[in-house]
Amino acid sequence: MRVVNExxxxxxxxxxxxxxxxxxxxxxxxxxxxxxxxxxxxxxxxSEPLTKRYWGRFDWRDKAVSVRNILSxxxxxxxLICRVGMGARI
Numbered sequence: 001m002r003v004v005n006e007x008x009x010x011x012x013x014x015x016x017x018x019x020x021x022x023x024x025x026x027x028x029x030x031x032x033x034x035x036x037x038x039x040x041x042x043x044x045x046x047s048e049p050l051t052k053r054y055w056g057r058f059d060w061r062d063k064a065v066s067v068r069n070i071l072s073x074x075x076x077x078x079x080l081i082c083r084v085g086m087g088a089r090i
Contacts, residue, residue, distance in 0.1 A: 003064050005036075005071035010052060012036040012067050018051060021067065023058055032058035033077065034070050053077040 003012045012019050012034055020035040033055045040046035056074035058066045 001064055001067070003067045003071065005068060007072065008042045009038055009040055010036045010054075010071040011039055011049075012071060018049070023060075030058045030060070031055055032066060032070055034067055034074070036071055 001012075001014045004010070012021065014021075016037065018035070018037060020033075022033045024031050024033065033053065035051060035053050037049035038046065038052045039049050054070050054074035054076055056066075056070035058070070
């Protein structure tokens with residue numbers, strides 16, 4: 001499966017070892033953690049792709065659309081990282 005986001009700058013390709021898609025279930029919903037390649041904007045492509053990571057809701061019935069939506073509107077992984085001592089308590 002090869003998926004390009006709506007902006008044409010991020011590509012996920014099952015056949016590329018730099019790409020990955022991990023599916024997890026939490027609170028009754030499925031989420032995917034996608035590693036894709038940033039190839040640059042159309043008209044100003046990068047000479048070497050950059051690895052980017054996004055996550056979001058995932059639906060097994062329409063994998064390609066789910067991955068495309070995650071690449072277009074998903075959240076970046078670094079924002080998930082919590083630091084000890086930042087005052088947040090559960």
